[in-house]
Amino acid sequence: MGFVLVFAFIGYSDIYQVSVRAIDSNATSPEDGYAGKRIDYGINSVTKLAIYAELHPNQVKILEYRGQRAVFTILPFISKSTWPGKPLPYALYVTSAIFFAAPQLWGYGITTSILEEGISNFSWIGMVLAPLLILVLCIYDDRPGDLILSMSTVLVASLLLAVQIVSFYPIIVAYLIYLIYKNRYVSVGSLKMDYTNET
Structure with missing residues (x-):
């Protein structure tokens, strides 16, 4: 298949x-x-650019400050009118860096993933944090007996490796809501089971 x-x-x-x-x-x-x-x-060329920017910050600069894209990821729904200094999507920073231009709206963008975004946001430690996030996600959420959660985890992990987070933000939100619900349901079910066994 x-x-x-x-x-x-x-x-x-x-x-x-x-x-x-x-x-x-x-x-x-x-x-x-x-x-x-x-x-x-294949997004290895963009990963190479992020590494090159770390090695030669005077020649290439992707983000304006560390964690800039992480801030946008947490608060993507705030409008530009409310937040004038709101960061751009990460793909536009990368596209601007490729053209040696100031960060701006291009109408298009280079395909990026969490791997190079981790490097740009958190420097060398991001090279470890981004793959570690994928690993933890797959280990923690891929539980036997829950086909929906397993399939959702594969989808989210694949998307994290293929495109920037903002492009599938609704899927991430729905996934997290389901994950919280599922964990709460399992916890409550375990408590009820323990209480029943004690009585």
């Missing part, structure tokens, strides 16, 4: 490239085709 899904995804990707981006795989070189796939599904 997994192989079927992978091939279906690859087929969909090729159809998308041809119909939406008007890229004909027969008319482009293999190098261009590879570059397109790497841009869409």
Whole structure:
């Protein structure tokens, strides 16, 4: 089943490239085709940029201060009129850094993930914190007997590795609400079970 899904995804990707981006795989070189796939599904170039910015802060700067994107992630729904200094989405900081420009709205952005965002927000410790967050999420939430929670955990972990958090914020919120509800339900159920056993 997994192989079927992978091939279906690859087929969909090729159809998308041809119909939406008007890229004909027969008319482009293999190098261009590879570059397109790497841009869409491989974000290692953006991770390299974040590491380079740490090594050479005088040449490339992504965020204006440490934790800037973490602040935005916690408070994304506050409007610009209420919060004039509200940070931009992380992808726009990366896009601006690529063009050696001041942070600004571009109308588009480079695909980013939690990995390089962790580095930009928290420097070298972010290189450990971001993968550790994914690990803890998968270990803690992937509980046997709860198919919804297991599937949701796989979805959220995959999205964290594929795009910036703000692009799927409603899914994160719904996931956290379900997680809190589930933990509370399990805790209350355990208390009732213990009380029943004692009586």
